[in-house]
Amino acid sequence: MAKSSLIKCFFIEIGELTYFALRFFRELFSKPFEFKALIRQCYSIGNKSLLLVSVTGFIIGLVITLQTRPTLEEFGAESWMPSMVSISIIREIGPVIIALTFAGRIASGIGAELGSMRVTEQIDAMEVSGTNPFKFLVVTRVLAATLTLPILVIFGDAIALYGSYLVENIKGDVSFQLYFNKVFNSIAFGDIIPATIKTFFFGFAIGLVGCYKGYYCEKGTVGVGAAANSAVVFSSMLLFVLDFIAVFITDLFFEI
Amino acid sequence: MTIIENIQKKLILKIKDLRKSFGDNHVLNGFNLELFEGENLVIMGKSGSGKSVMIKCLVGLMEPDSGSIHVMGKNLLNLNQLELDALRTNIGFLFQGSALYDSMTVRENLEFPLRRHKNKFGNLKDTTPLVEETLNSVGLLKAIDLMPSQLSGGMKRRIALARTLILKPKIILYDEPTSGLDPITSKEIIELMRHVQKQYKTSSLIITHDVDCARVISERMILLVDGINYAEGSFKELEASEDDKIRAFFK
Numbered sequence: 449m450a451k452s453s454l455i456k457c458f459f460i461e462i463g464e465l466t467y468f469a470l471r472f473f474r475e476l477f478s479k480p481f482e483f484k485a486l487i488r489q490c491y492s493i494g495n496k497s498l499l500l501v502s503v504t505g506f507i508i509g510l511v512i513t514l515q516t517r518p519t520l521e522e523f524g525a526e527s528w529m530p531s532m533v534s535i536s537i538i539r540e541i542g543p544v545i546i547a548l549t550f551a552g553r554i555a556s557g558i559g560a561e562l563g564s565m566r567v568t569e570q571i572d573a574m575e576v577s578g579t580n581p582f583k584f585l586v587v588t589r590v591l592a593a594t595l596t597l598p599i600l601v602i603f604g605d606a607i608a609l610y611g612s613y614l615v616e617n618i619k620g621d622v623s624f625q626l627y628f629n630k631v632f633n634s635i636a637f638g639d640i641i642p643a644t645i646k647t648f649f650f651g652f653a654i655g656l657v658g659c660y661k662g663y664y665c666e667k668g669t670v671g672v673g674a675a676a677n678s679a680v681v682f683s684s685m686l687l688f689v690l691d692f693i694a695v696f697i698t699d700l701f702f703e704i
Numbered sequence: 705m706t707i708i709e710n711i712q713k714k715l716i717l718k719i720k721d722l723r724k725s726f727g728d729n730h731v732l733n734g735f736n737l738e739l740f741e742g743e744n745l746v747i748m749g750k751s752g753s754g755k756s757v758m759i760k761c762l763v764g765l766m767e768p769d770s771g772s773i774h775v776m777g778k779n780l781l782n783l784n785q786l787e788l789d790a791l792r793t794n795i796g797f798l799f800q801g802s803a804l805y806d807s808m809t810v811r812e813n814l815e816f817p818l819r820r821h822k823n824k825f826g827n828l829k830d831t832t833p834l835v836e837e838t839l840n841s842v843g844l845l846k847a848i849d850l851m852p853s854q855l856s857g858g859m860k861r862r863i864a865l866a867r868t869l870i871l872k873p874k875i876i877l878y879d880e881p882t883s884g885l886d887p888i889t890s891k892e893i894i895e896l897m898r899h900v901q902k903q904y905k906t907s908s909l910i911i912t913h914d915v916d917c918a919r920v921i922s923e924r925m926i927l928l929v930d931g932i933n934y935a936e937g938s939f940k941e942l943e944a945s946e947d948d949k950i951r952a953f954f955k
Contacts, residue, residue, distance in 0.1 A: 573867075576797045
């Protein structure tokens with residue numbers, strides 16, 4: 449494909465995704481509300497990702513501490529370890545890595561599920577039965593992803609800090625109380641609040657892209673695979689763009 | 705059905721000069737159709753002749769380029785979303801691949817259309833009796849708690865028909881109701897369609913390639929060639945035609 453045509457496709461995709469997002473907001477505030485389906489999706493999305501987030505968070509904590517410790521030791525600054533790890537995990541590494549893991553798990557799952565429903569005419573069947581499939585399938589999933597990711601990130605951050613404490617405990621004989629005292633002394637609301645707010649946007653982007661790719665899936669089973677794949681790629685890319693914007697805005701309002 | 709009988713019956717669906725193109729591909733080129741109350745009308749056509757496009761236009765899944773579609777006196781193309789959804793409760797659609805919601809049980813599949821349209825049954829509180837009655841009418845009450853993946857092709861088609869019937873539609877659109885089924889199951893489905901029509905007093909528009917299905921069920925037939933009505937008449941009339949294009953359908 450020619451370069452100009454690729455650029456054109458990219459902007460068409462952005463335009464369609466924006467229209468899809470606007471439709472989401474329009475449907476979100478119109479009756480009837482699908483509370484039961486939303487609760488089911490929150491449970492399904494949160495539950496599906498819990499183990500993955502736990503393992504990811506734990507390994508992040510272990511690895512950061514193991515990699516950083518020798519350098520801090522060299523400067524006799526190992527007592528700064530809890531502060532350094534907690535700030536880096538809470539501000540940046542936790543939200544981004546967990547959101548990427550979530551994107552891999554959830555965006556692909558939603559893309560494949562809705563894509564398969566589209567090619568087997570299940571979405572058409574909902575529409576002809578006089579039910580709004582967008583509200584039932586898309587609004588509930590996007591909202592569930594938006595609401596569950598911040599909870600998962602907080603949970604993942606806590607597990608990561610626990611992983612870091614284990615390394616510190618083994619290598620530096622630091623107690624649980626001392627480690628977490630240092631953690632809580634070093635982090636401020638300016639670290640937690642912007643990081644948590646941006647995870648809502650991450651969750652929204654992941655849910656939206658997954659739904660968009662699946663909802664407009666074409667070309668049969670090949671299209672389902674492509675929808676799942678591009679949902680992960682596109683949402684991961686979008687996460688980094690959103691992260692940059694979030695850091696930029698945070699920099700304006702909080703002293704980093 | 706004679707012309708006089710048709711005049712006496714109430715017109716329930718009328719398509720006039722329907723046109724639809726995809727780029728340079730002109731799929732429908734002025735298709736016309738009239739369906740009367742209680743009638744079984746079969747539409748036959750080769751693959752790509754515009755049958756599926758026509759049926760999708762008929763339920764508002766696709767917008768035609770021009771023409772008009774009147775269902776029970778209302779112009780489908782002028783309705784807003786709420787009016788369209790209300791009208792759709794009177795049009796049942798049996799999809800070619802059944803299109804059962806595979807994450808839901810058979811019971812939930814049947815309950816799904818009722819979620820928004822309980823008022824059609826006087827604000828129904830308990831849906832179980834209606835679900836059981838409808839499943840009973842397709843002979844599959846025993847499958848009520850099964851998942852679609854546990855059903856055979858014929859059972860899926862029956863459950864899909866039950867889901868279509870649960871809103872008590874006035875018109876049922878069948879998209880290739882016997883495709884992909886073995887001859888015995890096909891006969892069972894055709895019998896079920898006849899039984900359903902008697903029990904629910906519906907009008908049926910059946911799109912099929914299956915000559916046996918058309919022979920048994922049709923009261924009137926339309927042959928769709930290149931997006932227009934090529935021929936119209938009873939099965940016997942069309943079968944006896946000397947026209948090569950018409951004869952090709954019955955070989």
